[in-house]
Amino acid sequence: MISMKNVYKKYPNGIVAINGINIEINQGEFIYVVGPSGAGKSTFIKMVYREEFPTSGDIFVNGINFAKLKSKQVPYLRRQIGVVFQDFKLLPLLNVYENVAFALEVTEQSPKVIRKHVMEVLDLVGLKHKARMFPTEISGGEQQRVSIARSIVSTPKVMIADEPTGNLDPETAWDIMNLFEKINRRGTTIIMATHNKEIVNTIKHRVIAIEGGLVVRDELGGDYGYEA
Amino acid sequence: MKLRTVGRHFRESLKSLSRNGWMTFASASAVTVTLLLVGVFVMIMMNLNKVAEDLEKDVEIKVLVELTAEKTEISQLEQDIKSVNGVANIVYSTKDAELENLIKDFGENMGLSDQNNPLRAAFYVKAQVPQETKKVADQISRLENTHSVEYGEGKIEKLFSFLNGARNVGIVLIAALLFTAMFLISNTIRITILARKREVEIMKLVGATNWFIRFPFVLEGMWIGILGAILPITIITFLYYNLYKIIQPYLEGEFFNLLPLTPFLYQINGLILLMGVFIGIWGSFMSVRKFLRV
Ligand SMILES: Nc1ncnc2c1ncn2[C@@H]1O[C@H](COP(=O)(O)OP(=O)(O)OP(=O)(O)O)[C@@H](O)[C@H]1O
Ligand SMILES: [Mg+2]
Numbered sequence: 001m002i003s004m005k006n007v008y009k010k011y012p013n014g015i016v017a018i019n020g021i022n023i024e025i026n027q028g029e030f031i032y033v034v035g036p037s038g039a040g041k042s043t044f045i046k047m048v049y050r051e052e053f054p055t056s057g058d059i060f061v062n063g064i065n066f067a068k069l070k071s072k073q074v075p076y077l078r079r080q081i082g083v084v085f086q087d088f089k090l091l092p093l094l095n096v097y098e099n100v101a102f103a104l105e106v107t108e109q110s111p112k113v114i115r116k117h118v119m120e121v122l123d124l125v126g127l128k129h130k131a132r133m134f135p136t137e138i139s140g141g142e143q144q145r146v147s148i149a150r151s152i153v154s155t156p157k158v159m160i161a162d163e164p165t166g167n168l169d170p171e172t173a174w175d176i177m178n179l180f181e182k183i184n185r186r187g188t189t190i191i192m193a194t195h196n197k198e199i200v201n202t203i204k205h206r207v208i209a210i211e212g213g214l215v216v217r218d219e220l221g222g223d224y225g226y227e228a
Numbered sequence: 229m230k231l232r233t234v235g236r237h238f239r240e241s242l243k244s245l246s247r248n249g250w251m252t253f254a255s256a257s258a259v260t261v262t263l264l265l266v267g268v269f270v271m272i273m274m275n276l277n278k279v280a281e282d283l284e285k286d287v288e289i290k291v292l293v294e295l296t297a298e299k300t301e302i303s304q305l306e307q308d309i310k311s312v313n314g315v316a317n318i319v320y321s322t323k324d325a326e327l328e329n330l331i332k333d334f335g336e337n338m339g340l341s342d343q344n345n346p347l348r349a350a351f352y353v354k355a356q357v358p359q360e361t362k363k364v365a366d367q368i369s370r371l372e373n374t375h376s377v378e379y380g381e382g383k384i385e386k387l388f389s390f391l392n393g394a395r396n397v398g399i400v401l402i403a404a405l406l407f408t409a410m411f412l413i414s415n416t417i418r419i420t421i422l423a424r425k426r427e428v429e430i431m432k433l434v435g436a437t438n439w440f441i442r443f444p445f446v447l448e449g450m451w452i453g454i455l456g457a458i459l460p461i462t463i464i465t466f467l468y469y470n471l472y473k474i475i476q477p478y479l480e481g482e483f484f485n486l487l488p489l490t491p492f493l494y495q496i497n498g499l500i501l502l503m504g505v506f507i508g509i510w511g512s513f514m515s516v517r518k519f520l521r522v
Pocket of ligand 2: 042162
């Protein structure tokens with residue numbers, strides 16, 4: 001469902017972040033993207049939700065050819081992809097419920113449908129009882145769960161996470177991973193860039209290692225492979 | 229776009245106005261200052277224009293007829309004047325009528341009577357286009373049996389050129405003011421948006437279309453424009469109302485007047501509100517544009 005062919009990305013400042021990548025990812029897979037700092041993991045991830053556009057090469061997501069995707073259509077693509085970040089990216093002036101509902105409001109759904117979906121995902125991430133609280137009033141782990149709820153509320157086929165546990169203590173990180181597993185079992189493809197050796201080595205999934213903008217390793221159930 | 233989405237945008241824009249209290253205040257103040265200046269300017273310009281039009285309408289050529297002219301020659305002259313290019317209308321006034329006018333203006337004690345009337349009969353001629361008065365007068369003066377032609381030479385031309393100049397300067401100044409205001413507003417709104425870059429970023433992330441993102445900001449600009457117009461409208465109304473009450477009595481009976489309170493106050497206040505809304509919307513539109521480019 002996601003495929004990259006000879007993808008190459010050079011930033012305007014001349015840095016070549018991705019130097020010819022070929023990848024096929026199937027529906028329902030769980031993928032760790034690992035590699036040293038500056039290897040190009042975030043750039044790779046950004047290209048999947050078309051935050052960055054490849055300098056050359058082809059990218060297909062859900063059968064959509066990015067090269068042919070007009071910028072006007074990008075919002076509709078984004079609705080098919082959930083994104084989670086290290087820094088949560090919640091809106092501080094909106095409460096938990098509103099932060100999640102936000103992702104559905106932009107799709108102009110009816111308030112009834114929005115309410116139903118939001119309560120469902122808040123239940124899934126275990127935050128139904130904190131729906132009226134504001135981001136500053138809940139813990140980092142809870143904030144990340146809110147952002148995960150937001151990313152899946154529009155039931156995307158794929159979820160992308162760039163170091164989702166990067167800002168969390170180990171125990172909370174495991175909570176988040178359990179949640180990811182739950183989401184993955186529902187059939188959602190997950191692509192997660194991470195530096196967390198323990199997680200990668202414990203919950204085994206396909207590992208794609210990137211170094212210097214190239215895929216240097218791609219194995220099912222692989223290890224993290226770097227010193228943490 | 230669905231109706232409830234529009235409703236949402238209205239709510240959002242109002243919320244954001246109060247959330248960004250100080251920025252709202254700053255932007256609205258910029259609008260206020262500009263609209264006040266432009267308002268006062270337009271007020272002066274429109275009245276000058278009115279006075280100019282009144283004066284233009286009043287310009288006429290007085291053609292004095294030779295004393296020796298016979299009745300038939302006078303009616304011949306009338307025909308001749310009528311056939312001059314650009315003449316709008318012509319009124320004949322006998323020497324007796326002229327004397328009566330003079331006595332009406334200056335009183336009986338001048339020792340003049342019907343028996344020793346030194347005045348000449350006259351034609352009062354209006355040009356179709358007031359600015360063409362000089363040309364028409366020149367042509368008439370060349371006709372037979374005209375003694376002389378008066379139309380306030382020089383003075384009239386100077387007045388016209390002054391009014392024209394004032395109008396042009398006014399238009400340029402208003403344009404410059406509006407431009408400055410838009411620049412100011414687009415800058416202040418840019419700062420508001422900068423503060424909400426994160427919000428825009430997240431909106432894009434979850435798949436908001438550009439219009440969905442833009443709409444609340446544009447509405448916010450509109451509110452700022454409306455807020456900014458309140459004070460100028462109040463001040464202009466108060467100012468013009470009082471000016472009119474003070475000045476107009478002196479102009480009673482003159483051939484030029486100020487613009488009457490209604491509809492002028494409605495017109496100028498409507499214009500101020502419209503300009504406020506326009507620069508508000510335009511300003512925010514311009515500043516959001518930059519953030520939506522991906
Ligand atoms: N917007 C940008 N403009 C220019 N260069 C960039 C940009 N983003 C990233 N880079 C460069 O591209 C290279 C890859 O960066 P990237 O963020 O993809 O690395 P990463 O693998 O995610 O690193 P980390 O593990 O530290 O997050 C780096 O050399 C970086 O400096
Ligand atoms: Mg990164």
